[in-house]
Amino acid sequence: MPAMRFRSRTFRRVFVRTPGGETKLTYKKRKNAKPHCALCKAVLPGVARGTKTQVRALPKSARRPERPYGGQLCSACMRKTIVAKARNQA
Amino acid sequence: MIEVGRICVKIAGRDAGKRCVVIDVLDSKFVLIDGQTRRRKCNMLHLEPLAQTVKISKGASRDKIVSAFKDLGIELREKKSKKPAAKPKKVRKVKPKATKPVKQKVVAKPVEKKTEEVPVSKPAEPKTIPKKKAVKKVVKKE
Numbered sequence: 001m002p003a004m005r006f007r008s009r010t011f012r013r014v015f016v017r018t019p020g021g022e023t024k025l026t027y028k029k030r031k032n033a034k035p036h037c038a039l040c041k042a043v044l045p046g047v048a049r050g051t052k053t054q055v056r057a058l059p060k061s062a063r064r065p066e067r068p069y070g071g072q073l074c075s076a077c078m079r080k081t082i083v084a085k086a087r088n089q090a
Numbered sequence: 091m092i093e094v095g096r097i098c099v100k101i102a103g104r105d106a107g108k109r110c111v112v113i114d115v116l117d118s119k120f121v122l123i124d125g126q127t128r129r130r131k132c133n134m135l136h137l138e139p140l141a142q143t144v145k146i147s148k149g150a151s152r153d154k155i156v157s158a159f160k161d162l163g164i165e166l167r168e169k170k171s172k173k174p175a176a177k178p179k180k181v182r183k184v185k186p187k188a189t190k191p192v193k194q195k196v197v198a199k200p201v202e203k204k205t206e207e208v209p210v211s212k213p214a215e216p217k218t219i220p221k222k223k224a225v226k227k228v229v230k231k232e
Binding site: 083 | 106
């Protein structure tokens with residue numbers, strides 16, 4: 001019987017071949033969900049995906065686009081918000 | 091709408107949301123801009139023109155654009171000089187000179203202590219000898 005915390009599918013199951021030739025079942029953390037645009041809910045391209053430690057190990061410029069709202073809004077929604085802001089001020 | 095001297099907001103890329111002036115119209119698609127952004131070629135579709143305009147000549151220098159933005163109430167950041175200022179480190183050289191005479195005094199004191207320690211170290215030697223005897227006994231048993 002596996003340990004209680006491993007009985008749901010919170011962890012993913014990986015078969016690992018040991019040096020002795022056996023296959024053993026190990027439990028690993030799942031990747032985080034794909035990031036989505038906050039306005040249109042589309043999947044954001046160019047945003048790093050993995051477990052939290054994997055993403056943290058990357059340089060900041062590799063984690064998300066360099067533009068404002070990068071990693072929060074898609075490029076189209078970012079343009080709309082900035083245009084709306086500019087027109088309200090003027 | 092887009093002509094030389096027109097203030098715009100850049101919509102696309104890393105400079106999005108920053109203000110700029112049109113310096114030159116290159117063709118039907120592209121313009122040259124400067125301001126809060128770098129001086130660069132830019133697609134007109136990536137600009138949102140504002141109502142404001144500035145009186146500058148075609149291909150105006152950076153200094154004129156900085157002064158034109160000041161009139162609008164926008165201060166432009168200038169690049170920092172790449173050469174770092176030289177730092178004198180004379181303070182460290184003085185300190186070791188002061189510590190050297192102190193070290194000599196410290197060395198002189200332990201010499202007196204060593205004479206006291208000598209009798210203490212003698213009884214420590216016989217302690218190690220019985221260990222060697224124990225090793226010899228083990229060898230004989232074998």
